Amino acid sequence: MAVRARRGATGSTRLVPVLAAALGSAGLGWLAFVGIGGGREPWALAVCCGAGVSAAIATAVLRARDTRRTAGIRLREHRDRAACAVRRRLEKMDPVRLGAHIAELCRRDGLTGVTTTRVPDDAHSVDVTGTLPCGARVAVRCRSATGSALVSGSTVAQLTAAEQHHGFALILATTAGGFSPRARALAAAGGSLLLDRRALAVWDLGTEIPAPLRGLRPPPAPSLVPGTFAET
Numbered sequence: 001m002a003v004r005a006r007r008g009a010t011g012s013t014r015l016v017p018v019l020a021a022a023l024g025s026a027g028l029g030w031l032a033f034v035g036i037g038g039g040r041e042p043w044a045l046a047v048c049c050g051a052g053v054s055a056a057i058a059t060a061v062l063r064a065r066d067t068r069r070t071a072g073i074r075l076r077e078h079r080d081r082a083a084c085a086v087r088r089r090l091e092k093m094d095p096v097r098l099g100a101h102i103a104e105l106c107r108r109d110g111l112t113g114v115t116t117t118r119v120p121d122d123a124h125s126v127d128v129t130g131t132l133p134c135g136a137r138v139a140v141r142c143r144s145a146t147g148s149a150l151v152s153g154s155t156v157a158q159l160t161a162a163e164q165h166h167g168f169a170l171i172l173a174t175t176a177g178g179f180s181p182r183a184r185a186l187a188a189a190g191g192s193l194l195l196d197r198r199a200l201a202v203w204d205l206g207t208e209i210p211a212p213l214r215g216l217r218p219p220p221a222p223s224l225v226p227g228t229f230a231e232t
Contacts, residue, residue, distance in 0.1 A: 086201040090175050095144040099126030102142045102173060105203060106130045109213050111138060122158070129168065138212050139168035145176035151194075153182030160190040169193075169212035173200050 093101060099116045106114050111130030119125040119141070128140040141159050143151065151174050159165065159172055170192040178196045179187070187194050193210055195203065202208045 082205060083198070083201045086204045087197050090197060090200060090204070091146060093144060093175065095124055095126045095142065098144045098175065099128055099142045101204075102126075102140055103128045103130075106138070106140065106213070108206075109209055111213070122155070125155075127165075132213065136212075137168045138171065139165045140171040140173055143172065143174040143176065145174055148177035150178050150180045151176050151183050152180050153186050156183045156186040156190075156192060156194075160186065160192060171195060171210055171212055173203075175200065 090098070090101075095118075103114045103116050106128060107130075110133055112133070114128060114130035117127045117129070119127055122143070124145060125141055125143045128142060129137065131137050141155075143155065145151070151172070156172060156179075159170055170190070171194075172187070172192060173195040175197045179194050184194065186192075193212055195210065199208075199210075203210055
């Protein structure tokens with residue numbers, strides 16, 4: 001409510017110079033028209049006022065467009081700075097800390113029964129599993145890495161081949177710089193979702209929820225029409 005109040009006050013404040021410009025333009029136009037001897041016509045003042053108001057409206061429209069454009073640029077810059085800060089924070093996490101953080105993101109986005117498990121054959125990875133409200137199960141392999149190294153195809157193959165992941169929607173989230181072409185090909189063939197450090201930061205900010213968590217949610221319950229009763 002406080003934000004809306006401030007926005008309303010700002011809009012009223014901006015309206016004052018627009019009205020002043022309209023009246024000033026009308027007055028100048030009237031004086032100019034009188035100066036050339038046209039002020040005796042009864043419609044002269046109306047024409048001058050109309051011209052002034054039109055000029056003020058055009059100015060207001062252009063100013064509003066520039067304001068929206070500037071606000072959009074500032075919002076993108078703010079999001080970029082926030083994403084960079086999150087990426088730097090994620091890069092400092094060890095596998096256990098990263099797994100715990102991803103588990104919190106899963107809980108935030110609706111998963112229940114979330115658990116974390118160290119991967120026996122990979123000291124850099126932790127598995128996070130949980131269940132969506134619709135009953136679909138999701139497994140997120142969280143792999144901690146530093147630098148710009150790419151995740152290899154063998155890591156994706158290990159994820160998809162794990163017997164404990166059968167029946168799960170699979171996500172591989174990593175703080176590495178990206179994925180090798182073979183890793184992307186294997187993920188596409190197996191239906192797994194790959195999240196590099198940039199996509200992981202976007203998920204962290206809540207800007208874009210990973211598809212397995214977003215697409216498998218149950219549809220909203222239909223609202224009842226007033227005067228009707230739910231079937232039992």
